Amino acid sequence: MAAIEEVEGLSEVIGRAIQEHLERSNINIAWPQIDNLVRPILRIEAFLEDAGPGSDLSPRSERVASRTVELTDIMTPGPSRSPTAPHQVHEIASPSFETQSHSSDSNEEIADISDSRRKGTSGLRISQHQTIQEDHSEHQRQMQVDTRNFPKRKKVMSEKFVFQPSTLDKLIIGIWEQIHGSIHLDPKAIFDQFQIAPLESSDIAHHPAAETTTLDLLSTNVDKTPDSFSQMNVFCRKVTQASRVCRSIEMIVQARWIELFEEQIQIRTAAVADLSATKHRKAVFMEACQDFGWSEKELRNKMAIWRGYKEVKDAAGWASLVFAGMGIYRFCKYRVGFDKDAMRRLRNLRKRLEVAADTLHPHWRQLLAIVGEHATVQYSGHPHEWVVFEDGKDPIPLRQTYLDHNRFFAFEHIDESIIDESAWGCEDPRWMPQPNTIARVDGRYICASCGEQQSDDPKLNACFCFPSLFGYVKRKPPPIQVFRTPDGKNNGLVALTSFDRGMAIGELVGLITKGVSGRDVMDISTPLANYQVWQERIGNYTRFANHSCKPNAQSSTFTWLDTQRVVIVSKGIEAGAEITLDYGDKYWAGLDKACLCGESCCRYRTRDR
Ligand SMILES: [Zn+2]
Numbered sequence: 001m002a003a004i005e006e007v008e009g010l011s012e013v014i015g016r017a018i019q020e021h022l023e024r025s026n027i028n029i030a031w032p033q034i035d036n037l038v039r040p041i042l043r044i045e046a047f048l049e050d051a052g053p054g055s056d057l058s059p060r061s062e063r064v065a066s067r068t069v070e071l072t073d074i075m076t077p078g079p080s081r082s083p084t085a086p087h088q089v090h091e092i093a094s095p096s097f098e099t100q101s102h103s104s105d106s107n108e109e110i111a112d113i114s115d116s117r118r119k120g121t122s123g124l125r126i127s128q129h130q131t132i133q134e135d136h137s138e139h140q141r142q143m144q145v146d147t148r149n150f151p152k153r154k155k156v157m158s159e160k161f162v163f164q165p166s167t168l169d170k171l172i173i174g175i176w177e178q179i180h181g182s183i184h185l186d187p188k189a190i191f192d193q194f195q196i197a198p199l200e201s202s203d204i205a206h207h208p209a210a211e212t213t214t215l216d217l218l219s220t221n222v223d224k225t226p227d228s229f230s231q232m233n234v235f236c237r238k239v240t241q242a243s244r245v246c247r248s249i250e251m252i253v254q255a256r257w258i259e260l261f262e263e264q265i266q267i268r269t270a271a272v273a274d275l276s277a278t279k280h281r282k283a284v285f286m287e288a289c290q291d292f293g294w295s296e297k298e299l300r301n302k303m304a305i306w307r308g309y310k311e312v313k314d315a316a317g318w319a320s321l322v323f324a325g326m327g328i329y330r331f332c333k334y335r336v337g338f339d340k341d342a343m344r345r346l347r348n349l350r351k352r353l354e355v356a357a358d359t360l361h362p363h364w365r366q367l368l369a370i371v372g373e374h375a376t377v378q379y380s381g382h383p384h385e386w387v388v389f390e391d392g393k394d395p396i397p398l399r400q401t402y403l404d405h406n407r408f409f410a411f412e413h414i415d416e417s418i419i420d421e422s423a424w425g426c427e428d429p430r431w432m433p434q435p436n437t438i439a440r441v442d443g444r445y446i447c448a449s450c451g452e453q454q455s456d457d458p459k460l461n462a463c464f465c466f467p468s469l470f471g472y473v474k475r476k477p478p479p480i481q482v483f484r485t486p487d488g489k490n491n492g493l494v495a496l497t498s499f500d501r502g503m504a505i506g507e508l509v510g511l512i513t514k515g516v517s518g519r520d521v522m523d524i525s526t527p528l529a530n531y532q533v534w535q536e537r538i539g540n541y542t543r544f545a546n547h548s549c550k551p552n553a554q555s556s557t558f559t560w561l562d563t564q565r566v567v568i569v570s571k572g573i574e575a576g577a578e579i580t581l582d583y584g585d586k587y588w589a590g591l592d593k594a595c596l597c598g599e600s601c602c603r604y605r606t607r608d609r
């Protein structure tokens with residue numbers, strides 16, 4: 001047997017793991033001497049050793065992995081070299097920040113601090129131009145101003161071992177991103193939409209007025225008119241869409257093929273029992289090689305990955321394959337962290353993935369017909385109409401979670417607030433006249449935060465303060481699920497992907513009304529009017545955000561096209577964390593219950609009444 005040097009993929013895995021870790025850490029601080037090196041690299045070599053009794057004497061094995069990691073690109077510029085917001089960097093390095101950390105795991109601690117230090121330079125995006133307008137009027141729920149500029153980032157619970165590359169986390173986040181992305185996973189994408197007309201030069205000569213074909217558009221000789229650009233956009237979208245659907249089909253077919261391969265061995269072993277299962281396996285394998293026209297090595301390598309797809313599918317269901325991002329190939333090829341714990345996490349996600357896939361892509365299950373699976377939608381309606389469980393239990397309709405308190409519970413999911421005409425008539429109390437109306441030319445709307453023009457027309461809009469909410473976008477349900485909290489807070493919101501500090505989580509929408517009292521309603525005011533946003537019967541997911549005394553999101557007002565909006569803004573939220581707000585003292589003053597946030601700084605833990 002030759003030396004087991006360079007076990008396939010091991011160097012790659014170690015290299016990536018270390019690189020990813022170093023990118024998150026600030027290696028300049030860990031190794032001050034690094035600045036003296038011209039082209040710093042890190043060499044890693046791995047050997048097999050015996051750790052058993054008397055192992056001191058046993059020789060080391062052959063090298064099993066060797067890899068160098070370039071450090072030049074990973075090095076973090078020092079705070080003084082940071083191009084943006086130097087004062088923020090200064091604040092994050094201040095002692096008050098560091099003393100907040102009391103974790104027992106020192107490794108995680110270092111990573112966490114340096115992580116925040118690096119990311120801290122971005123700050124709340126909108127506040128780079130101007131501080132967020134806080135509303136200081138009386139609320140039943142108050143909007144909270146946080147005086148600390150840099151709240152400590154939440155830790156991802158699964159990253160216990162600091163050197164483990166988080167490929168499972170990336171796989172999971174990749175799936176959530178695809179499900180909430182704009183690609184329609186619908187077989188129609190290939191069968192109906194994708195048509196390329198073959199280009200025949202003679203046709204063009206005979207019909208000079210004929211429509212430009214897509215292949216014309218791809219060549220560089222055609223006039224680049226705005227019209228052709230728009231056609232090219234459509235063509236490129238269709239190709240991308242079709243190719244994405246093909247990739248999903250590829251993975252589900254390959255996972256199914258593995259199942260059929262195993263089945264075939266069982267059938268043949270049962271039929272011809274005097275031949276061993278191993279021999280049958282070999283025979284089936286060789287037959288497949290022949291049909292594929294591939295060498296044994298080629299098929300074996302592919303099968304290793306396909307087997308991974310099958311295992312992921314067995315745990316997290318078909319949706320996990322159909323919506324998997326690029327990360328699934330790496331996860332299945334190198335199998336880093338591909339263990340029982342990973343499979344348990346994937347199993348717990350199964351129903352949650354199906355809720356999101358069914359509600360956001362009602363046709364996705366049609367792809368499963370290709371592998372002979374049922375195409376019936378399990379979860380219909382709005383994605384936030386379902387309350388999911390983190391331990392993998394069956395999701396339940398939202399209504400069901402309120403029936404104990406209110407038999408007549410009903411909630412309508414809306415994207416934009418509705419004005420209560422009985423309270424306001426045709427008037428919108430959210431109207432915010434611009435401070436210097438004279439400066440406004442031709443009825444243009446200027447953003448009070450960034451100073452740029454706001455418009456629902458993409459050609460005119462230049463304000464990107466909250467691009468997922470305002471501008472020409474059609475609002476889509478964000479990567480957030482309503483979940484049943486395990487700690488008695490009833491429903492809550494869980495972030496499926498991370499929300500960087502300053503990103504909008506959503507607009508607080510509901511019935512714009514006035515005069516409601518004794519209910520959970522938010523009081524807001526403009527210089528001209530006091531109004532309320534009431535979310536009891538209509539609204540969106542923001543209604544289900546729980547209170548925390550140490551929240552990771554805050555509500556702020558933002559004016560879009562002269563209309564005041566309440567936006568929930570992230571203070572830095574990791575994937576998998578619960579999204580929380582500070583409801584404020586006025587909310588708690590009227591309540592006869594204790595806060596369950598569990599933070600050491602909790603202000604309402606006990607109620608003395
Ligand atoms: Zn703006």
Ligand SMILES: [Zn+2]
Nearest residue numbers: 549595597602
């Ligand atoms: Zn609390």
